[in-house]
Amino acid sequence: MVSVGLAHLRCALLGLLLVGLLAGPAQAQSSSPEDDPVEEVIARINAGGPALMANGAEWAADTSADDGRPSVNRVLTEIAGTDADSLYLTGRTSTGRRERFAYRIAVPEAGLYILRLHFAEIYWGVPGGEPGGVGSRVFDVDAEGQTIIDDFDITAEAGPATAVVKQFTVYVAEDDTLDVGFFASVDQPHVAAIEVSRPVARTTAAAPPPSRLTVGPPVPNPSAATATLRLTLPEAATIELALYDVLGRRVWSSTTALSAGTDRPLPVDVRGLATGAYAYRLRAVMAHGDAAASGTMSVAR
Known part of the structure; x- marks a missing residue:
């Protein structure tokens, strides 16, 4: 019973010591860096139509086609899927x-x-067009001389008046043009819009510097030799650290210079201390203002 009472007394004294002498630890703020775009847009073409804004992007008027003619449905007003x-x-x-x-x-x-490549069937089986459906329009698409779509039927894939987007990776080997061709086996080929971009390396923005002091728990705890506190510092600092026993006496201290950043190790040598509980008070002296933190640790032999 005496040992239990003594343990309770030590805990009570340590609690009073922390309230009276030590400031609470500061809290860290975190943020997530944003990724840069992973594509560089080369061209957006509104096939057969004028320049316009769509989906928050600028689409150029159709000026780079060889042959063919514009196609428009002036009765149809809505396209599904977009x-x-x-x-x-x-x-x-x-x-x-x-x-x-x-x-x-x-x-x-x-x-x-x-x-x-953006497609929609705006003639066969829609208002303003002609009766028709699956099989009314079938065509191929090639890029840089290689077939990339074979026997494509827009209606069979999506239905009439419905947007379809097909994406491909194409290698341009020699000249500075990307050649895309359309040829129908049934009726006439049709394309609504064309986008060309190229992949760029994904980069990650550097994490912002920490905004305030934080101190991680001592490791190991309890310790028989050396415990380590890990600090996050908004700028380079001189760290003043002191340990107090349950009677409030300072029993150990150190002064250490640390650079700014996260996960900065601060060793605490407890080899000369008796088994028991201790409170620590830490003060970071920095050019733009000091900060303090506190906590407890234990020594066990």
């Missing part, structure tokens, strides 16, 4: 059935590019 209806209500098609048209899109240099 908020950019106006982008899909026009398009480019060939001048006749089973004929070809193409685009030669300028790119900065040889290399890998991302090609996105």
Whole structure:
């Protein structure tokens, strides 16, 4: 019973010591860095239509096509599967059935590019068009001489008046143009819009410096030799650390210079201390103002 009472007394004294002598530890603020964009836009073309804004982006008027003609449905007003209806209500098609048209899109240099093709069926089976459906329009698409879509039927894939986007990675080997061609086996090929971009390396913004002092728990705890506190410092600091026993007597102290940053180790040598509980008080002396923190640790032999 005497040992239990003594333990309670030590805890009570240590609690009073912490309240009377030591300030509470500061809290850290965290933030998540944002990623830079991972694509550089080379071209956005509103095929067969004028320049416009859609989905928060600027789309250029159709000026880079070889052959073909604009296609527009002036009765249809809505396209399913997109908020950019106006982008899909026009398009480019060939001048006749089973004929070809193409685009030669300028790119900065040889290399890998991302090609996105936007489609919607705005003629067969829709208001302002003609009766029709699956099989009314079938065509191929090639890029840089290689077939990338074979026997494509927009209605079979998505239904009439519905947006479809196809994405491909294309390598431009020699010249500074990306060639994209369209040829129909049934009726006429049709495309609503074309995007070209190229991948760029993803970078991560540097984490902001810590905004205030934080102190991690002592490790190990209890300790028989050396415990380590890990600090986060907003700037370089001189760290003044003192340990107090349950009677409030300072029994150990140190002064250490640490640089700014996170996870800065601060060793605490407890080899000369008796088994028991101790309170610590830490003061960081910095050019733009001091900060304090406190806590407890134990020594066990």
